[in-house]
Amino acid sequence: MPTPVWITLLASLPLGGLFGIWAERLIADDRRIMNRPAATRREMCARVTVMAVIYAVLCAGLYLAVTAGWQTTEEVRPSAWGLVLRRSYHQVLIGLILVATVVDWDGYVVPDQITVGGTLLGLMGAFLGSEMQLVHLW
Numbered sequence: 001m002p003t004p005v006w007i008t009l010l011a012s013l014p015l016g017g018l019f020g021i022w023a024e025r026l027i028a029d030d031r032r033i034m035n036r037p038a039a040t041r042r043e044m045c046a047r048v049t050v051m052a053v054i055y056a057v058l059c060a061g062l063y064l065a066v067t068a069g070w071q072t073t074e075e076v077r078p079s080a081w082g083l084v085l086r087r088s089y090h091q092v093l094i095g096l097i098l099v100a101t102v103v104d105w106d107g108y109v110v111p112d113q114i115t116v117g118g119t120l121l122g123l124m125g126a127f128l129g130s131e132m133q134l135v136h137l138w
Helices: 005-033 041-067 079-107 112-128
Strands: none
Touching: 005 041, 005 079, 005 112, 079 112
16 A cells, blocks of 8 residues: 555655755855855745755655656556655655755855766666656656
8 A cells, every 4th residue: 555645745854854954054155155145044944944845745746656657657667666766766866956956046056066966876876776767758
C-alpha cells in the first residue's frame, strides 16, 4: 500500500528547511563578498520557511507522478525499491534546483557548489542507476 501524500508532504518539510538554511548560508556569503548588507533574521526565516513549503509541495507532486504511474513507460519498469531510489534521487535534484533559484534571485550568481555538485550527481544517477529516468514531458 503506498504512503499517503500528506506523509510525503510532512516528511519533506525538514529536508526543505535544510535546503533553505544552505541557501541562506550561500546568500550570506555572496552578500559579504559583494559588500551588500546582510539580510535580517526575519527575511532569512521567511525565505527558509517558503523554501521548505515549496520543496514539500514539489516533492509531493513528484511522489504523485511516480506512485500514480504517470511516469510509467514500457522501457523502464523499476522495482519497488527502484521507485524509492528514483524518488529520493529526484528529491535531491529538486532541492539543488530550488537552492540555485533562490540564491540566483538574490545575487544573480549560482555558486559552483550547486552547479558542479548537481552535475556530478545527475551524471552519476544517469550512468549508475538505470531506473532513475523520468518520462520526458515534451
